[in-house]
Amino acid sequence: MTDALDSLGPPTDVSESRDAVARRLLEGVSTHAIFMLDGDGKVAAWPAPATTLYGYEEAAVLDRHVRTLFADDEGEGDADSLPEDFFAEPSEESVEFECWHRRADGSVFWATLTLSPLWNDEFHGYAAVSRDTTATKEYERMLERQNDRLKEFTDILAHDLRNPLNVIQGSLTLYEETGDDEHLETIGETTDRMARLVDDLLRVARQGNVVSDPEPTDIGEVVESAWRSLGGDAGATLTYEPVPSVSSDPDRLRELFENLFRNSVEHGSTSSRAEPDDSVEHGSTSSRAEPGDSVEHGSTSSRAEPDDSVEHGSTSSRAEPGDSVEHGGNVTVEVGPLDTGFYVEDDGPGIPDEITDDVFDHGFTTRDDGHGYGLSVVRTIVNAHGWDIVATEAEGGGARFEITGIEFLG
Incomplete structure (x- = not known):
């Protein structure tokens, strides 16, 4: 003054x-x-x-x-x-x-x-x-989110790690009393589960960091890379409608897609997890997956290489005799653009209305062998970019995830 x-x-x-x-x-x-x-x-x-x-x-x-x-x-x-x-x-x-x-x-x-x-x-x-004082307000919000995440992690550590520890202690006591090796197997399985749980927790923690150095990212490249990296399901089909480029951390964006794809395949299909010869459709053009197929990243379609057996122009991808399918289930996963973002949906059984608000919570799962961190990681990555995500129902009744609040490039 x-x-x-x-x-x-x-x-x-x-x-x-x-x-x-x-x-x-x-x-x-x-x-x-x-x-x-x-x-x-x-x-x-x-x-x-x-x-x-x-x-x-x-x-x-x-x-x-x-x-x-x-x-x-x-x-x-x-x-x-x-x-x-x-x-x-x-x-x-x-x-x-x-x-x-x-x-x-x-x-x-x-x-x-x-x-x-x-x-x-x-x-x-x-x-x-x-x-x-908007900057101060945003900083306060960030602190509140961090405190919420800290509380969630505390709850997870108190619950999810204590339970397997109790199993180990109980099995060890039974082994000492009976000498039955079955209890040692239980201990081994439980320690493996704890190791996976710790890995998941670390992954969630790392993904919570705000994206401070984003770079122009081709969504098509990330989607195709994420689909292939899963090993996928030979009975699963990915349809991709082009989405404009965004500013993001491409590695974390890839993990976002990997988790959404894995959620669709595991909940929407009865077949085994996909092998590298997955089929991928791009818009109205698709590739028929063969055991030797390769995929070039950066394009919006699968291109035939000398050893490939890829036919363009069909509207579906078919599993060939060489495909790995244990139980014969099929699920179609679709990625496409929204006005301010993109969606990922499938034609599986969908998400019951009563749990739509819970699917992103740490540790929430409907599978007996699940940890419930896949969609939690997705939400964490979305928040780290400053975007928004909602779970809803696809037009055909499957699960649909909409990521919005994105400013497209170009």
């Missing part, structure tokens, strides 16, 4: 009024939006810094109530912390509160607004100071 005063220089006229000096002061402060309210809470003065922050010209806000600057429909914050009757009587003390404010262009920002009463023998209204 002192710097702002110094920058004004002396009054140009000794008769310059106090109000004029005050207005020059308000014009000289650019770090915050400072404006004046009358005793009823209506805007009485709107200097240039206020226009810079809010985007409203003076004529648009003069004589309008300060509440018109609030974005009450954002569902967070509390404009109600400024009581309805606050302006009924002159205030003796300053009041400060936080809520969402709306700019002239419709965008919102988290603001700290301080109202200070102006007294000089008589009450002259309020000096209002508005500060954009």
